[in-house]
Amino acid sequence: MGKAINRDGRFQNLQEQELTxxxxxxxxxxxMYRHPGGNYRLMVGTDSQVHCDRTVFITGIVIQNQRKGAWACIRKHIVPRKMLHLHERISLETSLTEEIVYMFTEERKNRMIDIVLPHIYKGATFTMEGHLDIGSGTRNKTREFVKEMVSRIESMGVEPKIKPEAFVASSYANRFTK
Structure with a gap:
């Protein structure tokens, strides 16, 4: 099993590269400070794509103020081999999502909550979601992993989302795996 290439754990988006x-x-x-009374969803999700000599994993982080825009970035993780076993790939996608969620420590989450807290009575909200690129539909090959992966995300105190609601993994991160 080859060593994973992680690019030093840096993040990027269309405007900036090499973000810590x-x-x-x-x-x-x-x-969030731009509109402290907003309805915020912090979403983290990972998707992967098998290429001829490697498997590319992209983890997306999206902070969305519902109906008022979003800020997003990605982190690339490359495994230098074809990962053909679906469970192994889905499990690593979930692990990479968990790794980022863990970076949002209680202190960091409290800092985000403190922004919206004075505005809660006016409708401000903050939620955190883990987006999994799996689905429970009868035609979905990943349906047998839903319970396991959802349980992993729930155990972190984060709301799990699967397809079709898991757009950070299945749409945003997916664009960058090609």
Missing amino acids: FEQVFERILRF
């Missing part, structure tokens, strides 16, 4: 997690977190806070 601390810089990502500061961008999220800055986005």
Whole structure:
């Protein structure tokens, strides 16, 4: 099993490259401070794509102020072999999502909550979601892994989302795996 290539754990988006997690977190806070009374969803999800000599994993982080925009970034993780076993790939996707969720420590989550807290009575909200690129439909090959992966995300105190609601994994991150 080859060593994974992680690019030093850096994040990027269309405007910026080589962001540390601390810089990502500061961008999220800055986005939230613009409209502290917003309805915020912090979503983390991972997708993968098998290529001829490697498997590319992309983890997306999206902070969305519902109906008022979003800020997002990705982190690339490359395994230098074809990962053909679906359970192994889905499990690593979930692990990479968990790794990012863990970076949002209680202190960091409290800093985000503190932004919206004074506005809760006016309708402000904050939720955190883990998006899994799996589905429970009868034609979906990943349906047998739903319970296991959802349980892993739930155990972290994060709301799990599967297809079709898991758009950070199945749509946003997916675009960058090609």
